[in-house]
Amino acid sequence: MSNAPADGSTLASVRDWFANVGRIPRIVFGSFFVAAVFGAVINVVMPGSRASTVVGIFNTSFVESTLRIAVPIVFAGLGGIFAEKSGVINIGLEGLLIISAFTAVAVTHLLGGDAQSAVWIGLFAGVLASTLLALVFAVLVIEFRADQIIAGLAVWLVGLGLGPFLSIVIWGSVNSASIATLNTVTVPGLSQIPVVGPIIFDASPIVILMLVTIVVSWFVLNHTSFGRWIEASGENPSALDTAGVDVHRVRYVGVVLSGVLSGFGGAGLVVGRAGRFIGSGQTMIAGDGFIAITTYLFGNYNPLGTAAAGILFAGLDALQIRLQQIPFIPAPTELIRLVPYVSVIIVLAFVGYTRLPAEAGEHYESGEE
Amino acid sequence: MSDRQYPAPVQRFLRFFVGNSVVERILISAAALVTAIIVSSIIVLVAGYLSGEAYNPIEIFAVLVNGAFGSPFALDSARLFTEGWSPVNFSMGTTLKETTLLIFAGLAVAVAFRGDLFNIGVQGQLVLGGLAAALALVWVAPFVPGGLVGTLLLIPFGLLVGAIVGGLYGAIPGALKAYADANEVITTIMLNTIATGTAFFLVSAYFADPTLQSVKTRPIPDFARLNGIVFPQGGQFSLVALVLALLATVAVYYVLRYTSFGYDLRVSGKQAAAALYGGANAERMVVSTMTLSGALGGIAGAMWSMMVIGAWRQGVPSVGFDGITVSVLAGNNPIGVIPAALLFGVLKGGSNAINFQLGVPPELVAVLRGMIILFIAMPEAFRMLGNRLGIKPDPASAATGGGGNE
Secondary structure, eight states: OOOSOSSSOHHHHHHHHHHHSOHHHHHHHHHHHHHHHHHHHHHHHSTTSHHHHHHTTSSHHHHHHHHHHHHHHHHHHHHHHHHHHTTOOOTTHHHHHHHHHHHHHHHHHHTTSOSHHHHHHHHHHHHHHHHHHHHHHHIIIIISOOOHHHHHHHHHHHHHHHHHHHHHHHHSSSBOOOOOOOOOEEOTTGGGSTTHHHHHSEEOHHHHHHHHHHHHHHHHHHHSHHHHHHHHHHHOHHHHHHTTOOHHHHHHHHHHHHHHHHHHHHHHHIIIIIOSOBOSTTTTTTTHHHHHHHHHHHTTTOHHHHHHHHHHHHHHHHHHHHHTTOTTOOSOHHHHTTHHHHHHHHHHHHHOOOOOOTTTTOOOOTTOO | OOSTTSOHHHHHHHHHHHHOHHHHHHHHHHHHHHHHHHHHHHHHHHHHHHHTOOOOHHHHHHHHHHHHTTOOBOTTSSSSBOTTOOSSSHHHHHHHHHHHHHHHHHHHHHHHHHTTOOOTTHHHHHHHHHHHHHHHHHHHGGGSOOHHHHHHHHHHHHHHHHHHHHHHHHHHHHHHHHHHOOOHHHHHHHHHHHHHHHHHHHIIIIIBOTTOSSSBBOOOOGGGSOOOSSSOGGGOOOHHHHHHHHHHHHHHHHHHHHSHHHHHHHHHHHOHHHHHHTTOOHHHHHHHHHHHHHHHHHHHHHHIIIIIISSOBSOOOSHHHHHHHHHHHTTTOHHHHHHHHHHHHHHHHHHHHHHHHHOOOTTHHHHHHHHHHHHHTOHHHHHHHHHHTTOOOOGGGHHHHOSOOO
16 A cells, blocks of 8 residues: 555655645644654763653553554544534534444443454444444435534534443442453564564554554545545535536445444444443543544644544643653643643644634535525 | 314414413424433433343433432322422432522623624633632632621622632633634533633642642632522532522513613514614623623522532533533523423432432433524424424414424
8 A cells, every 4th residue: 555646756756655645744743843853862961860860761562552542543534534524513423432432342241251252343343333333423414404414513512421321230339340452463583673562563453453544544545536525515515416427426425435434433442442331421432532623623633633633632642641650840740731721722822723624514516596 | 295184273272382482482492302212211221221221211310309308108008198208308309409500691692692693602601700719719709708797798709709700711712702703612612622721720839728639729718608508518409599580580580571771682682783773882791791791600609609619629510511501402492491490400410319229320411401492493493393293383373483384
């Protein structure tokens, strides 16, 4: 699978992409690069100091936990792109994540909870549940012209209600029993590559799937006719209609894809890392679905930028967990925990303007006007 | 699609409902409610079957509603009424307590919706408003004479502090929306988490009651609380609060309907350009709408501190999120907020009854909430169903009846 466009050299296409990817991802990648150089310098110049202890947080295991935390955010963010680009704003991503996480744990539990096969079946059951809920949402907004925001809110509330309720029915508590998680996949040979090897080729299959999905989504949206239909369906549906493509069908596919991908996000969270469903408060998803919406706004509907933003948020989360373990960091943990949320607001305040697809949120009926 | 399924008078009668937009909203809400109950019943049946317990949905809903009012009906005996039932009872107090809080939260969301703003942040405004009111009362109470004078001074003061802090916290996403074009749905969701985390930190680090292990402020002195007058003291419900909630509803209705501010607010929501030509400052309108919305949320929080807890503690219930449901069910109409809040008050008040009497998890109410919003979101489905049954909107009023009549 090549992620370079057919024309031009690889370097030129990287530069092209960097120029087109949007301001936020550029800032993100730029700061990653600067931070990496800065960290390396500190480690060499003053080893053993406090500064190098802080820099020492950013090792490969930090990157690994960042990628694991990123799973629900990035999958839901990619799903949100397909829905919103096609013209349907799906603010119910949170509900899709909750329902898929719950279903994955429940099905795995009912199948015994230990065998790897049961965990895999649980994963796909979770994806199925999320897809079905997204399909209901699609019928509501496309067939029955429901208000997309209210229907999306309903999807969230349905997930928020059903997950904990059914947890109590099955386990007698809003929190589930533990299940096994998926074994890591080690690609022989490739996992020996320094730095990148252990991160990408000795990882949870969910993380690998996420990285593949990022690239595939980018390819589909930018280099296939389906990607152009999705774009037209959100920007200029009547033109798409004139060209002989069924707008409703494209939107159905867009919304259902958001269900499939969010399903991998929610189910992947529990079978890849958590190993249980936590239904207290806002459930274990705890706003990841809403952060996912922010990521694709930051990424300007580009899967690569969206993934970068999602990984950045996950990185902030992983960072606050690690900062809590360093004794001489003065800030209280409750406040460090808020860093990702505050940064979303600050970034939105400075780069607030995001251009939605022209017809996003609007119902389209063939032959109106 | 035949018109002749009903005799003419029935047709006219039905047409009146389908054609009229307020009545239509009520009908749609009622239809959504019924459908939600049916679907939730099926979920309950399946859940009961899976867990090996025989849940009876009809019994559950009967106990739910009956329990919310303190069981006026004796469901399992031949006698209709429970002997010695009085409308002043603990369950009724719980139901009305929830109703009161939900009226304020629902109004907060409705005001924002009317200005075409989606304030998901009522929860955060409620958390901080409640904390501010509790702290202010704890600090000020020693300088105020006790007794009735103190009560008359401190209750309005506490509510005002809640409103100001809630309003300021609501103004933040308003200003971000107006001047930086930041989507208020995202910012308010983030601000909810920030409010909860900050309040937890402030109380645990600075304002915790040193005699307690939990994250809770010092208690508000008794004379500065909203105490039960008719209802028993322990019931956490004050009739005064309910009366204030009803007054607030009328006030919001009046402001939206009959003042120039309300006019600008509604027009900015519906027709931003028209509001501009009319001389309204669009940016300032967004900020003031969110401030008013946040102030109402802050009052809900102050009521929670002053009436329910008598202090502020962590673990504020999700009244702010339920306010969204209430407002949507009410069609964002301030007057409609009252029955919608009462409905959810009943669901909450009765959820203990189904738990104690039938062993059904009270989380069922959250399922019902989701289903209600799900079906509220699809008015067109009910209209299409109406059309299929031969109830067509009057051509004259088709404009309010909406599309779907091919």
